[in-house]
Amino acid sequence: AKAKLRLLGVSKEEINYVRNVRRVNEFTTIYAPISGWIFQKNINQGSAFNPQKKLFQIINLDKVWLEAKLFQNELEGLKQLHNFNVKLKGLQKDFNATKSLLYPMLDPKVATATLRLDIDNSEGLLKPGMYAKVHASADSTSHLVIPRTAAMRKNGKWYAFISTEFKGEYEPVQIEVTPLDTSYFELISGLNEGDSVVNNALFMMDSDAQINGIY
Template structure:
């Protein structure tokens, strides 16, 4: 068996011939492989997107003309029920008249079918129940109709101004509620099986000192062949509205705590795509290279998958073993 022999008491001739090598070898330190219980961590980078379920389009089911724009600024925050725009629509005006006429006709009659039909027509046009009740109470048909915000949020798109005309199905506003947002990150194919077991995601942003945590994760079932990656989506609570679409984030991903056999990264050397450690030999000062299979736990620690058992003693500063004698002798 080929061994790298370190003699604590070297012959004078060796001290003379290899003074620099001996000085290096005196620095050899050893450490034992040990089991620890910890989470496997990985880092990813992501950006904020609106939650699709919280994006609302204000799209009338009728054509008309804009009388007054109440929410008139892009990125303006509006509350649910707040007026957005007052408009005139011949179709809506006619439906309102039919409703009042139906009410007057059926008043005092048992058959209310005509009235219900006229009310349904208004509802199908998207007229709010609030406005229908107000119409019935006042018995007066207003030429104008007001559209109210269906949700609290920010106006991301505004396609109208005072005096604008619009057709049915035209999107007047896009309103985005940011109480919850999505984070999207690229995950490489080799990490897919691992990340399915991840249960902790810590998210940090440069714009705030707050550390966000979540366990709501979804992997898109679509692999990008150019990058060999899939998209991971996280959901973050954002009640304080400190996060906005386009912001970049750093994600620390952790899986469930497991027991791993570990060594510090300084104890492992990679050569020709193979990892080695130097294990203590039979005699003091003797070491031999041994192939091991490892995975990175973090930047400072390797998981020993195969090749060592707990308590095996290896050289901690393995780089010192990469001296000329070891290479000339072909030990690894």
């Protein structure tokens, strides 16, 4: 009987009182198993309940989840990303997050995967339902990189455009890259440190290259 009362959440003091006086109080106090906020209340004063009924939903917000949506082409470089910085509109403070879980299925409606990030919320600034922007980066190591916007993929191969000796002319160079973070590719081969590559407006140069049969 003592074990059953403990499982029901009856305090040790009240159990000892019942054992000593051989009498049950008309009222008893049931303590919440955790501290937090009441998100659901399914009982009112005077209501009856049974062991199967959920009386309250209590949520502790000291640590919260953030679900980030990733497009399919962003999944390849996710393993290299370990640093996640979270910004929310209306809050001056940025938050650091840790990678927790990548859900195994994509949303078929929008073709996005869901990455769960854990964030410390001991100050209570983050609220359920908020929207945020996440910046992800790899660990601080030395890499030869180019901006993602400076690389173009065509027929399964990657190209970058470098300036020639003639002003306003550009030459496509085949390169080998691997995703580093959301903004940069790590350069494996095709360019050297210090080479000047063209950034942005690659769609115009791609059209010119096709017209002239450069690649």
